[in-house]
Amino acid sequence: MMNNSARHCLLFFISFSFLFILYRSSFINSFASAPSANSIYGADSFTTLFDDFEDTNLASASFGTIGYDSGYLSGRALKFTDTTSALLYSDSWWLASDNxxxxxxxxxFVRIDTFYYSNNTPYTLALTRYGRPNVPSSSGNPEFGFSDCQAYFAISVGAPYDEITSNEEINPGQWYHIAASWGQGAIRLFVNGIEVDSQGSGSTIDKDTFYIGAPPFLAGNAVGFVGRIDRLRISTKPRLTGEFPSALGVRIDSPIQNIRQQLPIQITYEAYASDTRARTVDLYQDTDDAGYNGSLIASNLSESGTVSVTFNPLADTIYIYAVAKAGDDSAYAYCPWQIYPTINLTQLKVGSQSEIKLCLIERMTSNSVLLNYLRMLRDIILNSTFGRFLVWLYYSLIV
Structure with a gap:
């Protein structure tokens, strides 16, 4: 039978051993994963460069005017204040010693305030080894930035070069998380944690100095943007969907296409982000799909759902867009389909205007009084199963 002294010694030994193992493990892990990333990314042994621009930046040299501004969620971010702003990272911060x-x-993370243009062609760079339009001739030079207001990633393999593009515009004034990976036989591009393009490729990256911003030897081509970059990370691991965070974003979808609908109509939306801030959504109608300068039709909605909205259409063709809000951040997205108001602006048609299918009673007469009586008759018919079947048959087989 163990006495109290022996029991106390055993408990002390077990507790001390447990604490030592925890300390030893945390020490090894913290050493192995340096330089560590903050809580948004998490730390792992694959990270070779992490620059959050908090106290200073890890670059070897700077060009143009470099400043700082509020970062994504917290802290500060690097700010490019003119089209020649750039940082140079030496090869010591690139990957290991191989070629x-x-x-x-x-x-x-990036928040672009203003895109700049050259010869009427949008062309900006965020991270590049050399950079287009001076396409590098030697193999292995990466280019990662924005062209025509879209994110892209390319690796030169001589001629031609492998390139992938987001195919969606990056909105000025909105934070995004942009990522690219290469390896395992492919290159991939991610926007807010979602893979937006990929291509089979066996390209490798030549490890050398690289620029973030507008490289000085391209000054005069007016490449660059005014905006902020935060939490730059380079890893030796080709990360995939699920391993990248997302800045605040929003999705929106319209009602069923090519079917006439009475107001109100159903609109589905979703605001999303990796952080836990409360999110709300506002819906707008607009006369085009640019500028986000329309008229409010629903406000302060929950972060996701389907809502019935009614409104007076602004024009013969309208576009619906959503604005998500979380803290001081906003995100924007247009619905991918146009909406065409029809009879007395009380019905809507979603989709391509050339594909609008006229209702049977509209084909019969254009007289507004007769149309009202015919609609009343139609409503009576639609109360029966047989009547609804006839309507389905008309739209499916006849129109």
């Missing part, structure tokens, strides 16, 4: 890296990923 090239066959797999890895690059990611950062």
């Amino acid at each position: 090239d890296q066959d797999s890895g990923s690059i990611e950062y």
Whole structure:
């Protein structure tokens, strides 16, 4: 039978051993994963460069005017204040000692205030080894930035070069998480944690100095943007969907296409982000799909759902868009389909205007009084199963 002294010694030994193991494990992990990323990314042994621009930046040199502004969610971000702003990172911050890296990923948060143009063609760069329109001739040079207001990632393999593009515009004034990975036989591009494009590729990246911003030897081509970049990370791991965070974003979808609908109509939407801030959504109608300068039709909605909305259409063709809000951040997205108001602006048609299917009673007469009586008759018929079947048959087989 163990006495109290022996029991106390055993408990002390077990407790001390447990604490030592925890300390030893945390020490090893913190050493192995340096340089560590903050809580948004999490730390792991694949990270070779993490720059959050809090106290200073890890670049070897800077060009143009470099400043700082509020970062994504907290802290501060690097701010490019003119089209020649750039940082240079030496090869000591690139990957290990080999000449090239066959797999890895690059990611950062970005908030563009203004795109700049050259010869009426949108062309901006965020991270590049050399940079277009001066396409690099040697293999292995990466280009990661924005062209025509869209994110893209390319690796030169001589001629031609492998390139992938987001195919969606990056909205000025909105934070995004942009990431690219290469390796495992493919290159991939991610916007807010979602894979937006990929291509089979065996390209490797030549490890050398690289620029973030507008490289100084391209000054004069007016490449660059005014905006902020935060939490730049380079890893030796080709990360995939589920391993990248998302800044605040919003999705919106319209009612069923090519079917006439009475107001109110159903609109489905969703605001999303990796953080836990409360999110709300506002809905607007607009006369085009640019500028986000329309008229409010629903406000302060929950972060996701389907809502019935009614409104007086602004024009013969309208566009619906959503604005998500969380804290001081906003995100924007247009519905991918146009909406065409029809009879007395009380019915809507979703989809392509050339595909609008006229209701049978509209084909019969254009007289407004007769149309009202015919609609009343139609409503009576639609109360029966047989009547609804006839309507389905008309739209499916005849129109």
